Amino acid sequence: MSGRQRVMVVGAGGHARVVESLLRYVPEVELAGFADRTRASLGERIGGAAVTTTWDELPAWRDAGVTAVALAIGDNAERARMFAAATAHGYRVLGLRHPTAFVERDAVVGEAAVICAGAILGAGCRLGANTLVNTGAIVDHECAIGDHAHLGPGCRLAGRVTVGALTFVGLGATVREGIRIGANVVVGMGSVVVADIPDDVVAYGVPSRVRAAPERPGA
Incomplete structure (x- = not known):
């Protein structure tokens, strides 16, 4: 070796x-x-x-x-x-990228980002350091994802969405264009986000609503 x-x-x-x-x-x-x-x-x-x-x-x-x-x-x-x-x-x-992931040529991928199978990063996207873009996630044009964020499997972000540092967007969640999601947020599985979300909260539902401060259990 x-x-x-x-x-x-x-x-x-x-x-x-x-x-x-x-x-x-x-x-x-x-x-x-x-x-x-x-x-x-x-x-x-x-x-x-x-x-x-x-x-x-x-x-x-x-x-x-x-x-x-x-x-x-x-x-x-x-x-x-x-x-x-x-x-x-x-x-x-x-940093790791599955060969089936598609990343546009002008997208900016931060240090140590991990991009899993079938993920799509559109034109002008920016991923922060140590971000995780999970299987099949779609990140459309000009989205900005903060450091240490995690986009769950199959989530869909329309154009110009901002996701703050340390935020988790759950499995299959959908985020409308232009939405700003704060830092240290948890967006629940299957949520539909149609309004901005502030820092340090949990939000979920269809449409999503702010519910509580996020818990940080050991993983």
């Missing part, structure tokens, strides 16, 4: 399988293993590799030849925390 970059996948849940599959399209990397939050899953196999370490052992991963990480964490706050930790310790945080 000489010359290939050894990569640790940070996360050991269902999204880790997705990230592992994306790494298979990057010939210059070699999967070193998976890192979980706790030691409970050590030794368990995920696809072609095992859980070999925990998140808090990140500084020592270099001893195993690891020079890069791929983040497989759906929770935005946790993904942001591990992005900062990996960067601070000098690891490269990989």
Whole structure:
């Protein structure tokens, strides 16, 4: 494997399988293993590799030849925390893109963004750092997505939508053109967003309505 970059996948849940599959399209990397939050899953196999370490052992991963990480964490706050930790310790945080994703030539994709199978990014879109665009999400022209945001599978954003940092847009949600969704927001599954949403709230429904402040459970 000489010359290939050894990569640790940070996360050991269902999204880790997705990230592992994306790494298979990057010939210059070699999967070193998976890192979980706790030691409970050590030794368990995920696809072609095992859980070999925990998140808090990140500084020592270099001893195993690891020079890069791929983040497989759906929770935005946790993904942001591990992005900062990996960067601070000098690891490269990989951006990944499935070959079936379509990204317009003038779209701007931030550092370490992950774009899954079948996603579409239209003309003039901007993705922030460490964003996750999940399977089949559609992001139309001139949308702006903040750092560490997560667009869930099959969600649809019409043109010129703004999504703030650390915001999650759930499975199958639809957002009308020109809408502004604030930072640290959770938009529930299947919602239809027809009005702006402020920072730090949960919104859901058809049409979506602000319901509460978001909870941030461990993931």
